[in-house]
Amino acid sequence: MSVSSKILHLSLLWLGVFTLTSCQGEAEQCEMIPGSMSLPVLEKKGDITLGGLFSLHDMVIEPSLSFTLTPPPTQCTRFNFRTFRWMQTMIFAIEEINREGKLLPNITLGYKIYDSCSTPHQALKAAMELMGSKGDPGTGGDVQDEGICHGAVPVVIGDGGSTQSLVVARFLGVFYVPQVSYFSSCACLSDKKEFPGFLRTMPSDFFQVDALVQLVKHFGWTWVGVIAGDDAYGRGGANIFADKVRTLGACVALHEIIPKNGAQTAIKTIISKIRSSKARVILVFAVEQDAETLFDGVLRHGLMGIQWLASEAWSTAAVLSTPKKYHRILQGSMGFAIRRAHIPGLQNFLLRLHPSYPDAHKDPFLTPFWEEVFQCSLGVQVEGQEQRKAPCSGEEELGSVKNIYSDVSQLRISYNVYKAVYAIAHALKAMRNCEKGNGPFPQQACPDVDSIQNWQLLHYIKQVDYLNSFGDEIKFDENGDPAAMYDLVNWQLNSNEEVEFVTIGKFDEITTAGKQKLQIQARNIVWNGNLTEVPLSVCSSICPPGTRKAIRLNFPICCHDCVVYAIECVRCLPEFWSSADRTVCIPKKVEFLSFSDTMGITLMAISLFGSFCTCVVVFIFTWHRNTPVVRANNSDLSFLLLFSLTLCFLCSLTFIGRPSEWSCMLRHTAFGITFVLCISCILGKTIVVLMAFRATLPGSTVMKWFGPAQQKAIIASCTLIQVIICTVWLVVAPPTPRQLMPRESAIVILLCEEGSAVAFALVLGYIGLLACICLLLAFLARKLPDNFNEARLITFSMLIFCAVWVAFVPAYISSPGKYSTVTEVFAILASSYGLLGCIFAPKCYIILLRPEKNTRKHLMSKPTDKF
Structure with missing residues (x-):
């Protein structure tokens, strides 16, 4: 809204407030400002009177003011048939409610309707008269609210235009008089701080x-x-x-x-x-x-x-x-x-109007309407005065004329008026049905239905929520707006x-x-010009081949010129990179963890060295297989563990080299199965150590449940679960090779995509679960009274294993390109070396360098020193 409009609205508002508050003296009735004249009003008495504001004329003729004489009455021109239908719809809805008597039994609604003439000043004058014009204070829903004069209506329907509603809403909002508009859609009216009493049946x-x-x-x-x-x-x-x-x-x-x-x-x-x-x-x-x-x-x-x-x-x-x-x-x-609706009976109600119908003389809007429709005059011709229109014959009938007033095929705003009247009626019904002691006001009080307070009625209108006869849900949101x-x-x-x-x-x-x-x-759709194709509305057309966009200075971004290329350019495919002089497309460098680069050679060497060390341990254990250290805690499990560790070292080699479908499937499944086999062996050894101590108690027979056959069954069962997970993974969503080709990068990254992140997480999670169980059991058995306690060694190895894989997850996620593969290989090798070193290095030390301790007597005696 412009600054001048705001100043006008505020001036009109303060004028209205001053006029109303001047009625708070000892006088029983309100007096109009000296020199002002009452506006034409269409009214009907009732127990409760609804106010109405309709722009029945499109403009006002501004008189020339001399400031020495009383201003002439406001003259409105250009009668609007469409708005007149809206006004008649309000009367129709009120009379329908009164006639049916279901919503408000034993209560009749009346109305008091003014013409706002499509101008804010006229709308404010009409609102002022609705709030306290001269008249019988005992009619039209007498209200005794503080600051409101006798004869004021408790609620106003209107106005149509947003500009008029802004002025009226500011005025009525001072007194919290509810206002329900049927056509004002300005989004500014949703501000409840500025317009607390404004609601509408028209969407914002x-x-x-x-x-x-x-x-x-x-x-x-x-x-x-x-x-x-x-x-x-x-x-x-x-x-x-x-x-x-x-x-x-x-x-x-x-x-x-x-x-x-x-x-x-x-x-x-x-x-x-x-x-x-x-x-x-x-x-x-x-x-x-x-x-x-x-x-x-x-x-x-x-x-x-x-x-x-x-x-x-x-x-x-x-x-x-x-x-x-x-x-x-x-x-x-x-x-x-x-949305539109068909309102039964409305058209017949509209066509009932005639200058001869009862109480027609009380309708100040019927004469201008009738004269405009039939282009005749209902007035008495004065001798010597020019008669602009021929006198009406008295035989005119609205049914013989086709115009917007009687056209009920597009009842959209009329339907809004209809909904506004019924929303108020439902609010009045809710007020009358309030149960004492269960009301919405302080101390659960109910409203006084014999003396309606504006703010109480406003509360009930805001709470309206019902399904009308047309199947539409009628309610208002927190801003007073409908859906x-x-x-x-x-x-x-x-x-x-x-x-x-x-x-x-x-x-x-x-x-x-x-x-x-x-x-x-x-x-x-039929477009302008009777076309069936969507019209094109762009500032600049798409540039043809051989040209490029050139931004126009001081124009919006949608506008550009098409400039011919000095040299014909072709965009390189994603696998290629433009040369430095932009003359040729050259293949991008392919990047993956290969056997030829330094990183790949280093990891391969570390892997083979680990495998070699494991084979050396196997040779040592085989040569001394009858010694107590080797035989302790099931030598078969030790050899199976060494075999699985060899596979763990070797499986890291599958991560090196150009990714293919078979290598991608092999690297993840081989890693998952070999590590589970390794951890299963350690778990079996840990259980045997823990149960062996319990078996030394008198009468214990627990070891018969953890013999060699049972240990192998534990290992086979644990490994089988991982095999099943990997098999399902390969069948449903197997890992596949993938190329990453960012246009801003000069390399193509080759890597293996997991295929299913869930399956990959299950594989890692299952390994982690077995490792945690093994760590927990080994920790419980770490202080058993043996001179050579293998559980202590397993505890150290599991701590290293878990630390490596906990650190692996964030490093793997954050590593770009081939370095995610390097991270995974490093984790495999580090955890494998940790298991080999912590579990088998102390045993090899005793076998090779301290043979005097490799006796049954020494191993079974109480510990004198600690490793």
Whole structure:
């Protein structure tokens, strides 16, 4: 909103507050400001009176003020049939509720309706009269609230325009009077700190803009123009749209404002900018009156071939769709419209109006409506005064005339009015049904239904939540907004050259999981110019082969020039790298852990040396196989453990060399199985050591359950589980070779991808589980009273093993390229050397260098020293 608009709104607000608070004296009734005149009002008495604000006229004729005489009454012009239908819908809903008597039994609703004439000043004057005009204080829902005059209504329905609602909402919000708007969609009105009493049955522009942005994204438009009306609705919505559409990478070709005074110079400038921008898609975010001003200028200057996008304010406006003069420029237009409904009985209710029907003389809006529809005069001709219209014959019937007033095929805003009335009725019902001692107010108090307090009614309207007869859920969110649901309508001409609003999609802000908010039936769309192909709206076309993009200075990023290459360039394939002078594509260097590079040779040497050391230990144990050290704790398990350690050293060689399908499958499975076999042997030895001590207790027979056969069964069972895991891994998602070819890098990295991260984690996890169990058992047996306690050696070996593999996980994840493979090989070799050194080095030391300790007597005696 502009600064001048804010100043005007604040000035009007303080004027209204001053006027109302002046009624708090001793007088029983409110007095109007001296010199002011009451506005025309349509009212009907009831137990509870609902206020209504409708812009029945599109503009006000500003009088020339002399400041010496009383200003003349405000003169509103350009009667709006569409808004008059909305007003009649409010009366229809009230009378329907009164007639059925189900919602509010023994209670009648009345109404008090004013014309706001599409201007903030007139809307505020009407709101002031709703809050405390002259009249009988005993009628129309007398309210005795502090700061509110006699005769004030407890709730107001309206206004239509966002600009009028901003002024009215600030005024009514001071007194927490609930206001339910049917057509104000400005996102600014969702601010509950500034507008505490404002609610609406019209979705916020925030959701409409979201739908429009999704539409632009769906059709791939990157160069879109935005034209807004000069009011809170137009400026606010257009600004949100421009900000959001830029986040998609699209650009705003132009952003213009339609002047309220319809200045032809400004309109001509807008048309000129549309032509120069070359944008094919233009969004007009404005009310129907401003849109009409723009399209009159479009016709006058012959602008054709534009795909117009409509905001919901004019997406189904009859003032633009009915006159055939607009068909050639607006045919194919599309926009979002709120949901429509068929209200039974409404059309007959609309057609009941006639100057001769009872109480017609009390309706100040019937005469201008009737005279505008039939272009005749209901007034008495004064002699000597020129009669502009012929007198009405009295035989005119609304049913014989086809216009927007009696057209009930597009009941969208009318449906909003209908929902607003019923929402208030449901709130009043909830107030009357409040159970004493179980109310929503302090000390669980219920409201006094005989003296309605504004803030209490506001609370109940906010809590409204019900399913109406049309199957729609009626409720308000924390901002007073309803759920956003729109129909995407397309303006298509039928065989009679009349515009039909064809629904080609929908937008639902609240969608179920897996569904898109925006759904479009593209095959049903007819574009501007009766085309079936999506119009292209870009600042610059895609550059043809042999040219490149050149950014235009001081232009949006969507605009570029196509410049011919000095030399024809071809992008290199991912396997190749451009030469330094950009003249040829050369193959990238292939990187993997090979037998020829220094790292591969070093790891291979360490692996073979480990295997050789293991073979030396096997030779020593074989040569001294009958000695106590070798025979202690099952020599068969020791030889099986040495065999598995040899395989552990050798399996690291499978990680070196160019990855292939077979090497990738072999390296991970061989590693997993050999290490489980190794740990299983150590686990068997640990269990035997622990049970052997328990077997020395008198009467113990535990060793018969842990004989050689049982030990082999433990090893076979533990290894079989790993074999099954690896087999499933290879069948379901085996490791496969993979090439990493980043364009910014001069190398191609060859590596083995695990295939299944879950399976790889299971293999490592199972090894870790066995190692932890083995460590725990060895730790428990570390202090058994033997001079040569193998459990102590196993504890040290398992500590080293676990430390290596705990450190391996983060190092493996963070290592780039071939270094992840190097990390894995290093972990295999380090843990293998740890097992070999901790378990077998002390035994070889005794066998070779301290043969005097290699006796049964020494091994079974109590320890005198510690290793």
